[in-house]
Amino acid sequence: NAGVTQTPKFRVLKTGQSMTLLCAQDMNHEYMYWYRQDPGMGLRLIHYSVGEGTTAKGEVPDGYNVSRLKKQNFLLGLESAAPSQTSVYFCASSSFWTVGNQPQHFGDGTRLSIL
Amino acid sequence: QQQVKQSPQSLIVQKGGISIINCAYENTAFDYFPWYQQFPGKGPALLIAIRPDVSEKKEGRFTISFNKSAKQFSLHIMDSQPGDSATYFCAASRGTSGSRLTFGEGTQLTVNP
Numbered sequence: 001n002a003g004v005t006q007t008p009k010f011r012v013l014k015t016g017q018s019m020t021l022l023c024a025q026d027m028n029h030e031y032m033y034w035y036r037q038d039p040g041m042g043l044r045l046i047h048y049s050v051g052e053g054t055t056a057k058g059e060v061p062d063g064y065n066v067s068r069l070k071k072q073n074f075l076l077g078l079e080s081a082a083p084s085q086t087s088v089y090f091c092a093s094s095s096f097w098t099v100g101n102q103p104q105h106f107g108d109g110t111r112l113s114i115l
Numbered sequence: 116q117q118q119v120k121q122s123p124q125s126l127i128v129q130k131g132g133i134s135i136i137n138c139a140y141e142n143t144a145f146d147y148f149p150w151y152q153q154f155p156g157k158g159p160a161l162l163i164a165i166r167p168d169v170s171e172k173k174e175g176r177f178t179i180s181f182n183k184s185a186k187q188f189s190l191h192i193m194d195s196q197p198g199d200s201a202t203y204f205c206a207a208s209r210g211t212s213g214s215r216l217t218f219g220e221g222t223q224l225t226v227n228p
Contacts, residue, residue, distance in 0.1 A: 004158070033215075040124065042204055042218035043159070058215065090158050103149065104216060106158030 002026055006091050006107035013081045013114050021076040021110050023091030030096040032074040033058075033104065034066060036087040043090065049074055081114045088112070118142050119207050121219025128226050134192035136222045138205035141186065145207040149216070150179065150190050153202045162203070163190070195226045 004025045013019055023032065030051050035043040035058075045058030047066040055066045063085060065077045074093075078085060088111050092104040121138045128134045140148075149164035165172045165179040165188065172179045178191040192199055205219040 040220055042119075042121070042220045043216075044218070045215055048215065059217075092158070103161035103164070106160065108156065108158050 004091055004093055004105050004107035006089075006110050008110060009108070010111045011113070013078075013112065015081060015083060015114060017081050018077070018079050019081065020078075021089055021091075021112075023074045023076070023093075023107060025072055025074075025091075025093040025105070027093060027095070027105065028071070029093035029105070030071075031094045031104075032068065033092045033094075034064070034074065034076045035090045035092065036060065036085075037090060037109070038087050046076065046089075083114045086112060086114045118217045119205060119219045121205050121222060123222060124220065125223045126225070128195045128224065130195065130197060130226055130228050132195050132226075134190075134195045134199065134224055134226070136190045136203055136205070136224070137187065138189065138207075138219050139185075139187045140207050140217075142207070142209070142217075143186070144209045145217075147208045148179070148181065148188050149206050149208075150177075151204045151206060151218075153204065153221075155201075159204055192224075195224075197226045197228050200224055200226050 007022045033048040034046040044060045049055045049068040052071045067075045088109045092106045094102045094104045118141045150162045151159035152162040153159040163177050176193045181188045203222045206216040208216045
């Protein structure tokens with residue numbers, strides 16, 4: 001049982017290049033999230049999805065796009081990478097439950113450097 | 116704006132000591148307060164969580180203390196061990212499953228042997 005898998009684990013881009021980060025979960029979770037982690041700033045939500053085919057903006061969505069064509073996959077795209085997008089990106093997923101809160105399960109991150 | 120503020124940014128404790136990390140929140144609609152633990156090179160993992168209808172929750176050596184009137188909550192790690200060395204994040208959300216988590220800035224804990 002892999003949980004949440006992120007690919008790639010590391011990537012170096014040049015300013016202006018584009019790329020897609022892939023997140024896959026095998027827990028049949030309804031909700032998926034993309035965060036970025038920067039020193040001293042905690043984790044900030046970029047975009048999230050409450051189900052297949054639906055996405056919504058988080059706290060810091062500018063410069064990113066997402067898609068959730070399949071329930072198990074959540075893609076994060078950078079159309080024109082900027083140095084300010086150098087960060088560690090985490091994907092997470094959680095299940096739906098009408099009572100109480102379900103924990104978010106995180107992948108191990110993608111370390112992205114923009115030169 | 117940062118709706119959840121966490122302190123200290125870093126903490127060094129001797130083995131066997133008590134580690135205390137504090138968080139304060141602004142949004143009174145928050146009703147779920149988890150703590151996540153993150154080891155280097157790994158993603159955060161849920162450690163312990165509390166809802167505002169209780170003032171304290173204990174799981175092993177880890178305890179959350181919650182003060183609703185002060186809008187503050189804290190994580191206490193008793194008998195701290197070198198294996199507890201990690202980054203700890205407090206967070207808050209409102210509503211039920213799927214709610215967006217707002218994270219604190221994180222505290223890097225080092226437990227010296």
